Amino acid sequence: xxxxxxxxxxxxxxxxxxxxxxxxxxxxxxxxxxxxxxxxxxxxxxxxxxxxxxxxxxxxxxxxxxxxxxxxxxxxxxxxxxxxxxxxxxxxxxxxxxxxxxxxxxxxxxxxxxxxxxxxxxxxxxxxxxxxxxxxxxxxxxxxxxxxxxxxxxxxxxxxxxxxxxxxxxxxxxxxxxxxxxxxxxxxxxxxxxxxxxxxxxxxxxxxxxxxxxxxxxxxxxxxxxxxxxxxxxxxxxxxxxxxxxxxxxxxxxxxxxxxxxxxxxxxxxxxxxxxxxxxxxxxxxxxxxxxxxxxxxxxxxxxxxxxxxxxxxxxxxxxxxxxxxxxxxxxxxxxxxxxxxxxxxxxxxxxxxxxxxxxxxxxxxxxxxxxxxxxxxxxxxxxxxxxxxxxxxxxxxxxxxxxxxxxxxxxxxxxxxxxxxxxxxxxxxxxxxxxxxxxxxxxxxxxxxxxxxxxxxxxxxxxxxxx
Amino acid sequence: xxxxxxxxxxxxxxxxxxxxxxxxxxxxxxxxxxxxxxxxxxxxxxxxxxxxxxxxxxxxxxxxxxxxxxxxxxxxxxxxxxxxxxxxxxxxxxxxxxxxxxxxxxxxxxxxxxxxxxxxxxxxxxxxxxxxxxxxxxxxxxxxxxxxxxxxxxxxxxxxxxxxxxxxxxxxxxxxxxxxxxxxxxxxxxxxxxxxxxxxxxxxxxxxxxxxxxxxxxxxxxxxxxxxxxxxxxxxxxxxxxxxxxxxxxxxxxxxxxxxxxxxxxxxxxxxxxxxxxxxxxxxxxxxxxxxxxxxxxxxxxxxxxxxxxxxxxxxxxxxxxxxxxxxxxxxxxxxxxxxxxxxxxxxxxxxxxxxxxxxxxxxxxxxxxxxxx
Numbered sequence: 001x002x003x004x005x006x007x008x009x010x011x012x013x014x015x016x017x018x019x020x021x022x023x024x025x026x027x028x029x030x031x032x033x034x035x036x037x038x039x040x041x042x043x044x045x046x047x048x049x050x051x052x053x054x055x056x057x058x059x060x061x062x063x064x065x066x067x068x069x070x071x072x073x074x075x076x077x078x079x080x081x082x083x084x085x086x087x088x089x090x091x092x093x094x095x096x097x098x099x100x101x102x103x104x105x106x107x108x109x110x111x112x113x114x115x116x117x118x119x120x121x122x123x124x125x126x127x128x129x130x131x132x133x134x135x136x137x138x139x140x141x142x143x144x145x146x147x148x149x150x151x152x153x154x155x156x157x158x159x160x161x162x163x164x165x166x167x168x169x170x171x172x173x174x175x176x177x178x179x180x181x182x183x184x185x186x187x188x189x190x191x192x193x194x195x196x197x198x199x200x201x202x203x204x205x206x207x208x209x210x211x212x213x214x215x216x217x218x219x220x221x222x223x224x225x226x227x228x229x230x231x232x233x234x235x236x237x238x239x240x241x242x243x244x245x246x247x248x249x250x251x252x253x254x255x256x257x258x259x260x261x262x263x264x265x266x267x268x269x270x271x272x273x274x275x276x277x278x279x280x281x282x283x284x285x286x287x288x289x290x291x292x293x294x295x296x297x298x299x300x301x302x303x304x305x306x307x308x309x310x311x312x313x314x315x316x317x318x319x320x321x322x323x324x325x326x327x328x329x330x331x332x333x334x335x336x337x338x339x340x341x342x343x344x345x346x347x348x349x350x351x352x353x354x355x356x357x358x359x360x361x362x363x364x365x366x367x368x369x370x371x372x373x374x375x376x377x378x379x380x381x382x383x384x385x386x387x388x389x390x391x392x393x394x395x396x397x398x399x400x401x402x403x404x405x406x407x408x409x410x411x412x413x414x415x416x417x418x419x420x421x422x423x424x425x426x427x428x429x430x431x432x433x434x435x436x437x438x439x440x441x442x443x444x445x446x447x448x449x450x451x452x453x454x455x456x457x458x459x460x461x462x463x464x465x466x467x468x
Numbered sequence: 469x470x471x472x473x474x475x476x477x478x479x480x481x482x483x484x485x486x487x488x489x490x491x492x493x494x495x496x497x498x499x500x501x502x503x504x505x506x507x508x509x510x511x512x513x514x515x516x517x518x519x520x521x522x523x524x525x526x527x528x529x530x531x532x533x534x535x536x537x538x539x540x541x542x543x544x545x546x547x548x549x550x551x552x553x554x555x556x557x558x559x560x561x562x563x564x565x566x567x568x569x570x571x572x573x574x575x576x577x578x579x580x581x582x583x584x585x586x587x588x589x590x591x592x593x594x595x596x597x598x599x600x601x602x603x604x605x606x607x608x609x610x611x612x613x614x615x616x617x618x619x620x621x622x623x624x625x626x627x628x629x630x631x632x633x634x635x636x637x638x639x640x641x642x643x644x645x646x647x648x649x650x651x652x653x654x655x656x657x658x659x660x661x662x663x664x665x666x667x668x669x670x671x672x673x674x675x676x677x678x679x680x681x682x683x684x685x686x687x688x689x690x691x692x693x694x695x696x697x698x699x700x701x702x703x704x705x706x707x708x709x710x711x712x713x714x715x716x717x718x719x720x721x722x723x724x725x726x727x728x729x730x731x732x733x734x735x736x737x738x739x740x741x742x743x744x745x746x747x748x749x750x751x752x753x754x755x756x757x758x759x760x761x762x763x764x765x766x767x768x769x770x771x772x773x774x775x776x777x778x779x780x781x782x783x784x785x786x787x788x789x790x791x792x793x794x795x796x797x798x799x800x801x802x803x804x805x806x807x808x809x810x811x812x813x814x815x816x817x818x819x820x821x822x823x824x825x826x827x828x829x830x831x832x833x834x835x836x837x838x839x840x841x842x
Contacts, residue, residue, distance in 0.1 A: 038688065038689070038690065038692060039688060041687050041688070043532075046697075053694075054694070054705060054706075058692065059687045059688070059692055059693045060693075060694045060695065060696075060704075061687070061694075061695045061696075062694075062695065062697055063528070063531075063558060063695075063697050064528075064554055064697055067524060067525075067528045067555070069525075070520070070525040070527075070528025070529055070532065071528050071531060072532065073525070073529050073532065074490075074492065074528060074530060074531060074532025074533040074534075074536075074540075075532040075533065075535070075536055075688075077490070077516050077533060078490055078516060078532070078533035078536040078537070078538045079536045079537075079688045081688065082536075082687070082688050098521050098522055098525070099521065099528075101521070102521035102525065236516065236518070237511075237514075239511075240511035240512065243511070243512055244511070244512055244513075244514055247512050274469075274473075275471065276469040276470060276471065277470045278470065306472065309472050309643060310472045313470055313472055318644070318645045319472065319643075319644065319645055320642055320643065320645075321472070321642070321643040321644070322638070322641070322642050322643075323641070324582070325582075327497070327581070327582075345644065345645075346754040346755070346757040346758045346761075347754045347755040347757075347758045347829070347831065347832055348638065348642055348644075348751070348754060348829070349755070349829040349831055
């Protein structure tokens with residue numbers, strides 16, 4: 001049977017256009033393979049060849065210029081059982097070049113047919129990425145200065161399932177398309193074609209000379225690659241299958257795949273690293289308190305800030321946390337803003353912090369400008385060396401933070417600082433911090449943080465609340 | 469379950485509970501953690517999540533997957549929305565359900581990658597050529613990132629349209645206390661896709677009335693499905709007849725504009741006798757809530773409207789509130805974008821714009837002072 005919808009013929013191409021032949025070759029290949037039409041989708045984009053999807057009695061998807069491989073990839077990823085045929089022109093190959101490279105690198109099971117006629121037929125014969133050197137087009141009237149893209153050669157290093165080149169005049173076109181459609185992964189058939197409307201009139205490319213052009217351009221017909229890498233949409237599933245099975249076994253649902261689309265709010269499974277912060281202590285904090293932790297990247301500022309927030313929540317408080325840091329890691333500043341409150345927190349900004357924990361020179365540089373205007377209502381806790389250099393109206397409490405942290409161990413400075421805050425500001429009981437650390441962190445890290453916290457708390461005498 | 473999570477994590481949880489089973493995205497601050505979260509969670513649930521080669525491929529893959537029956541989502545920030553633009557038009561043209569999370573950052577262009585703003589509000593409304601209606605939802609906190617993500621999926625399915633979740637850095641990357649057990653009680657029930665019966669003659673854009681939305685049938689399912697970026701008839705074949713073209717565009721417009729009540733979602737906290745109403749949305753609503761609380765504590769009356777649906781503009785509800793107030797203070801983290809919508813609905817002389825886009829949050833004090841309330 002033919003896959004062509006006879007009712008819609010004749011094809012809407014110029015008389016003599018090679019696209020008509022390509023439409024026939026695709027039909028012949030489908031007919032040979034006897035693929036069920038509802039399991040075939042012809043995906044096209046913009047360009048003369050882009051109208052061919054409508055002539056097939058299969059599923060059809062006609063998308064944006066140059067993006068055919070994105071839709072085709074989405075369809076294949078969603079349903080690997082489908083035979084996905086993407087058809088584009090050389091114009092689409094050029095503007096969608098990134099997709100071409102990526103489809104080949106993934107080896108996704110899409111068969112791409114490029115109807116390659118060396119110019120943009122739909123818009124009046126402008127040059128494309130495959131226009132031969134010296135060729136005359138509407139936009140290269142004196143000859144093309146750009147080297148033509150070798151579609152196959154460009155993709156060859158990725159070793160996709162199938163790469164082949166032919167012409168619309170070649171008897172092997174149907175064979176190549178048939179093999180492409182059954183290739184286990186990404187397949188490209190670059191079909192050289194003659195644009196009778198524009199390119200042929202301006203350049204001596206004919207049925208009889210196309211072989212010479214191929215020879216001259218060093219782009220030869222035939223199969224260039226039959227790769228054996230795994231097909232992407234199935235490989236992606238295979239990669240995750242053991243994790244799926246383990247998860248399902250853990251959930252004890254008998255190994256049956258629970259369709260995500262059937263998920264309801266009640267039955268939804270929490271993502272892996274979610275942790276419930278049950279209340280283990282009670283905070284006596286009576287008012288919203290804003291805490292600014294200013295230090296350096298690599299000091300674990302963000303993770304101790306999260307422990308501060310989580311500990312507060314485990315003491316019955318509300319908490320928010322915002323971080324500010326450069327895109328680099330382990331260099332530059334790192335700053336976290338944490339708000340703790342017995343009431344619901346709406347506004348998350350801190351105009352003037354109530355409490356500041358200053359942990360490094362980078363932190364000092366970050367807060368220096370604002371610190372001028374702080375009043376004694378703001379309490380700054382800083383290492384002695386930093387406190388000396390801070391010019392502020394805030395009340396500054398200088399403590400041997402660095403020295404204490406050195407005794408506790410590597411990366412404990414933040415926790416030492418938090419110990420100071422907990423003791424001096426009576427934010428919430430230490431047991432909540434310790435419980436948060438044990439829940440959220442690996443054992444070793446949690447132990448260092450707990451030791452740091454305890455050491456920090458000891459720096460503040462029992463009645464040492466600086467507010468009193 | 470009490471947790472300390474940020475808005476982006478809540479979007480992931482909302483998407484999972486909404487039945488999202490396809491995600492494609494490209495890394496960008498401050499939206500990357502949604503990509504990473506979906507890549508971690510979806511495959512475990514036999515869904516598909518991929519990092520695409522660019523934003524154009526991200527949304528292209530989502531559109532293709534959605535047409536095979538998947539519930540698809542993508543997430544990016546302003547620069548990525550620019551690259552989504554043309555494909556959003558395709559999704560509108562093809563009546564494709566899709567959720568697009570825009571974790572906004574200060575723009576234009578690369579702007580301040582790690583700083584917040586609501587500078588893309590009108591951009592999302594007019595994101596693509598043709599001027600068709602868009603749906604844009606705006607969460608003010610992590611809990612709403614969860615509930616409004618589910619709502620975005622529901623609206624996308626109900627109206628076969630791409631729906632924006634207009635988050636921003638200050639919501640997406642701010643960690644806070646969320647009790648999902650409590651939040652879920654107020655979350656909408658999941659709306660499933662309406663699928664055509666097996667034994668029908670399927671037409672992808674058929675609808676009995678122009679304001680109605682027809683069922684879908686998945687590519688690879690029982691019917692042959694056509695999809696096209698071009699102006700088309702109900703069968704998705706190219707249309708050139710102006711009467712037919714107008715009819716299809718009326719359908720695309722009216723399926724939204726005739727259902728404003730269903731889409732409109734706003735939190736109206738009106739105080740009787742108040743002459744001023746503060747209108748705001750997103751993270752700025754949080755400052756407005758504190759500002760309103762402080763006014764009321766001091767015995768001064770003030771009303772508050774927090775918009776959850778930004779577009780289509782909930783005109784009827786807003787007009788009613790506007791008519792009952794002498795002054796309208798519009799607070800937003802941009803150069804004054806949504807205030808333009810309110811200018812259409814009331815006299816210019818009533819409006820005070822409290823607009824700021826310098827990467828800092830607008831504070832409660834600033835709303836009150838610039839709004840002439842204290």
